[in-house]
Amino acid sequence: MEVTVTDLTVRFGAVAVLDDVDLEIASGERRALIGPNGAGKTTLLNVIAGELRPAQGSVRLGTRDATTLPPWKRARLGLGRTFQRSTLFGQLTVAENVALAVRARIRGSWRFWPGGQHPVREEVGKRLEAAALAHLANRRAANIGHGEQRMLELELALAASPSVLLLDEPMAGLSGAERQSVLNRLLTLPRQVTIVIVEHDLDAVFAIAERVSVLDHGVKIADGGPAAVRADPRVQEAYIGAF
Ligand SMILES: Nc1ncnc2c1ncn2[C@@H]1O[C@H](COP(=O)(O)OP(=O)(O)OP(=O)(O)O)[C@@H](O)[C@H]1O
Ligand SMILES: [Mg+2]
The missing domain is CATH 3.40.50.300 (P-loop containing nucleotide triphosphate hydrolases)
Known part of the structure; x- marks a missing residue:
């Protein structure tokens, strides 16, 4: 645009x-x-x-x-953007943060992790790979490094497509x-x-x-x-x- x-x-x-x-x-x-x-x-x-x-x-x-x-x-x-200040949910895991952003876009089921293969779960996996954050998927966002948090914030902005x-x-x-x-x-x-x-x-x-x-x-x-x-x-x- x-x-x-x-x-x-x-x-x-x-x-x-x-x-x-x-x-x-x-x-x-x-x-x-x-x-x-x-x-x-x-x-x-x-x-x-x-x-x-x-x-x-x-x-x-x-x-x-x-x-x-x-x-x-x-x-x-x-229009998407990233902010100077952190917009992460610190108590949620890295993967849950991404899942929230993906779900905000597609507005599907209310659950984080619906059973079986699910488009949200699949997209979260792909995004974590793309952001080189897959190894941190289950860590709380508050507990990862500053650089990793910035990468996560960028990925959340991208998840809005x-x-x-x-x-x-x-x-x-x-x-x-x-x-x-x-x-x-x-x-x-x-x-x-x-x-x-x-x-x-x-x-x-x-x-x-x-x-x-x-x-x-x-x-x-x-x-x-x-x-x-x-x-x-x-x-x-x-x-x-x-x-
Ligand atoms: N809410 C505000 N009230 C008054 N002055 C402001 C306000 N916000 C910014 N300014 C002033 O406006 C000018 C431009 O600020 P801005 O933050 O846009 O600069 P910047 O180019 O982003 O700088 P930096 O590279 O340091 O981030 C500065 O002189 C700043 O002090
Ligand atoms: Mg500035």
């Missing part, structure tokens, strides 16, 4: 945190949103997800004007190996999923993104292919020493 943001302005008090931002993200695209701390990246994701209303401008999801839709209606249109996935710093606080697992999982996703990723790990950004949009102090200062964005003097100035 396409995501189109037009003339978007968000103010906190007198300060414009986003200033007349435009984004055109094609269906199936992998788009990165980068910029220094406080640039407005999370704010932009919040506006796309519907958690924040812009002072000005519009958000379209596919052909639909979503500017005034609440988050749950956007979710129903196919989103057409657009918004990711806010999915690699933050992860080890090199854990970053690689998140990256690998993202690289396996089908083109039915449009990905918008905010991330400070520029190696990961350039490994996945086809286009990169750069925010600085609420203004979009660059938008284009990874090589062009890397070479852009304004980007280099905003990101002194980062490349």
Whole structure:
């Protein structure tokens, strides 16, 4: 699904945190949103997800004007996201967390583990494999590692079968190996999923993104292919020493 943001302005008090931002993200695209701390990246994701209303401008999801839709209606249109804070049920097992997310999508039986072969059970197994979490299936989510929890959160978002996935710093606080697992999982996703990723790990950004949009102090200062964005003097100035 396409995501189109037009003339978007968000103010906190007198300060414009986003200033007349435009984004055109094609269906199936992998788009990165980068910029220094406080640039407005999370704010932009919040506006796309519907958690924040812009002072000005519009958000379209596919052909639909979503500017005034609440988050749950956007979710129903196919918008998925991961959050900075954990959304796991810590006392449930890893597998039960995935089962809940799968069942929320297909609304089948009320039981976690119906007898015999069951589509939910089968899908949970596949998802745990895909997330490299199968060996932790029966551990409580609260008791697995931080990186494993982030992978689980990503898998829960994917279980909703989103057409657009918004990711806010999915690699933050992860080890090199854990970053690689998140990256690998993202690289396996089908083109039915449009990905918008905010991330400070520029190696990961350039490994996945086809286009990169750069925010600085609420203004979009660059938008284009990874090589062009890397070479852009304004980007280099905003990101002194980062490349
Ligand atoms: N609820 C709020 N009220 C007032 N100011 C806010 C609020 N939320 C964010 N801001 C300010 O808006 C600006 C943009 O914040 P935002 O969280 O979108 O930045 P970011 O690009 O995601 O930064 P980071 O890379 O550190 O996550 C910052 O200056 C921040 O202090
Ligand atoms: Mg942020």
